[in-house]
Amino acid sequence: MHSYLKAVGFSKIKKREELKEILLDVIRNYDEKIAVEDHEDGVFVEFSKNYGYDCGITVCGQYDENDRFHVEYYFPFFRGTGITTQEQVTVERHTDKESFAGACDDLRIGITLIFYLQNGTEYMLENQKGRISIQSLTLSGLAGEGRILLPVLKDKEAVKVEKETSNNRNHLIAAARNGDEEAMESLTMEDMDTYSMISHRIVNEDILSIVDSYFMPYGIQCDQYSILGEILDFHFFRNEMSGEELLCMTLESNNMQFDVCINKADLLGEPAIGRRFRGNIWLQGQLHF
Structure with missing residues (x-):
């Protein structure tokens, strides 16, 4: 049973039979189907169905020589909006199944972001063409738990200074990556000043x-993160099958905007624009070719 099924509104599933019924519903009544016919082991197919606002379940598997479909794996998804970053993305296949992980170095975060690739079958089709051109990346997250925090009190001047400081730090990081020793020294002194403060x-x-905000790895799985970010927008909606109420939020963390979906039952506090969300998420990404 996938631990993030509850984030898309299936928290009451306890038995394998209940899960099988939902997976069959995805295969029979899918909203989107992508097939890779020239796959080495046969025809690889991805079925996706929305059960709410851009969230649902994807089922992946293969057809055998008798045209029977065999499920290999499934995962819940939540597709974000907008473009999160246009930095270079590296994609690698998982060892145990035909799924992919992506990695992106974004200067705003300061670490290598590793995410689960939502449109892995589309990536496989692009890869068969022999030339992959990734234009941009949209990140999103499924939250297993979270809470709402009050914002930090700031005046307009403090916000302006903070943005300038962040921009200067991004320029220094970029220069340090290119071997600029002065930039490295400036970053070291800045970190020492921050620690002292x-x-x-x-x-x-x-x-x-x-x-004010943070974005850092959580646990031992490389695509899970603990985040704290300001709520820029939010709205509630329901899972069409289960009726459970879900919350979609647009967050800004470390100057990076992305969307997060969480089951209302797993959220402590009342969301509002300007308040902050703190929680643990499974980071997903959708590549735009």
Whole structure:
């Protein structure tokens, strides 16, 4: 049973038979079907069905010589909106199944983002053509749990200074990657100043009043992250089959915007624009070719 099924509104599934009925519904009443006919082991097919606002389940498998479909794996998905980044993306196949992971170095985050590729079959078709041209990437997340936090009090001048500081840091990181020693030294001094400031303020303040947002790896799985970000927009909707209420949020974390979906039952607090969301997500990505 996939641990993030509850994030798309299937939290009450407890038995294998219940899951099989849903997977059969996806295969029979799919919204989207993509087939790779020249696959080495036969015809590889991906079925996807939406059960709410751009969220649902994808079932992948192969047809045998008797034209019978065999399910290999499935995963819940939530497709985000907009373009998250246009940085270079590297894609690699998972060892155990015909699925893919993507990696992207975004200067705003400061780490290599690793995500589960939603449109892996489309990538396979592009790869067969012998030339892959990735234009952009849309990231999204399924949250297993989360809570709403109040925003950090800032005036307009502080927000302006923070944006300028972030832009300058991104330029320094880019220069450091190219071997600029002065940029490396500036980044080191900046990190030391930040550590000194936090050490001084943490005595009398809560850490979440000092740290406005963060995006960092969570657990031992490489595509799961713990995030804290400002809510830019949100809306509630229901899973068409189960009736469970879900929440879609557009967040900004470390100056990067992306969408997150969570089951309302797993959310503590009342969302509002300007407030912050803190939770653990399974990061997914959709490539645009």
